[in-house]
Amino acid sequence: MASIEFKAVSVAFPIFNVESRSLKNKVLSISTGGKLGLDAKGVAEIRALDDINFVFKNGERVGLIGHNGSGKSTLLRALSGVYTPQRGNIHIEGKTTSLIDISLGINPEFTGRENILIRGSLLGLTRDQIKDSTDEIIEFTELGEFIDMPLRTYSSGMQLRLAFAVSTTIEPEILLMDEWLSVGDENFKGKAEERMQQLADKSNILVIASHSAEQILKVCNRVLWLEHGNIKMDGDPKTVCGAYFS
Amino acid sequence: MREKFTQTLLQDIVISRQNLSLAYILGTQDIKQRYKRSSLGAMWLTINMTVMIAAMGLVFGRIFNTPLHDFFPYLAAGIILWGFISTVLSEGCMTFIDSEAMIKQLPVPYFTFILRLMWRNLLILSHNIVILPFILWAVGRSFHIEALLVVPGLIILLINLIWMVLILATLCARYRDMPQIIQSIIQVIFYVTPVMWMRQTLSGDAGKIMIESNPLFHLIDLVRAPLLGEMPSSLSYTVTTLMAVIGWMVAIQFYRQYKHKIAYWV
16 A cells, blocks of 8 residues: 655755855855855745645556646655655655666666666665566566676667666556656567556556656546646546646 | 654664665675776776885885884885775765765665765775785784784774764765865875874874874774784774764764755755
């Protein structure tokens, strides 16, 4: 069972300009009578999420839509626990896994096998779990002998296949995604799609940010429309997508 | 959002199996990557250090007019330990800044990145320390039973370095001039700490005060003295243990206050 609750959550990014970010000027501002301190003091901030409230229950497949900069990615990161909100409360039941950047940690100097270990550990898998699924990953990626070669010898498509395969071996309770993952040539795409669908089905809660109405309608059973860090609309996919994409 | 002191300690600092294994994998990877495609690999660490110690030993042995029998092993142990400490502190400043990509993607306890740094530098230290027996042998000396005290000494040193890094990494994430400032401070400490020169060179009360009021001296001597067959002074044990206790209390309090902001700073 998994659940997520956001109560009056606000996330804001402080903007340190070059001056205020340097300690030197803090010291300087004292010695020059606070003149520099004046413009350095009022630290500007960008409020990315403003007073957000919602509850996601077990089984919900939530789509996040909205223009660039509306707060989708920030919301995903607050969900993953990366950003602690300045105000409000987040209560999350269940383990979250974030597939926002599936290539994070992938190192071109290392072999495919070593990268499976690195990437898997970053996703929170134990050594044994990684060992158990290594063969399956190799088979799925169809990399064959290449698995023992450094990743820099791979084509970019092959690298993505590997990153995708490792990232999708997880058993997520709460799955976070920025756009639906799809990789590979025509041949591979079908396989990847199937695997992705299985992963989504296995997760208790899925939260996905997307710009594709088709994708959202296919996967989600609830949609949040974000605008300027606020929830503009929250409801069933058809209604919200209808309003947003019209 | 305010958490209790113990809560921070338990959630972030107490080492879980998972973040220990992640730190291990990433730290080992750092070293492997540095020497990938080089035929001697990490042996270069050992070679570079040997060359440096040999050159410095000959030059400074002459300058200070100290017999090589005493000076060479002393310098070697000192330089190797100093290299470890100064690298940990200066890389410590960059720990959170350099881990930006991971900090912004994954809710990994930040302490993992510090463990990664410690592990990486311990690996380097282990490559360097193998020079010492050869140098002792070359000047006709050997290890004594006191060498066993290296173990507690190293543990106290590590405990102290970790709290320092915890504070430095957090501070430097916010103030980007800090790494440079720390760099200068480390350089100054190098000259005032007996690493290249021996205690005996500095005579009189003033010299004694300068050396014994320097915490870095005590930290180094805790490991260096046993390696050279001497007992570290009880003053060194007292100072470093006190430092560890007070340092950790301050560090946890400090970290508790600012850890939620680190993701916004990096």
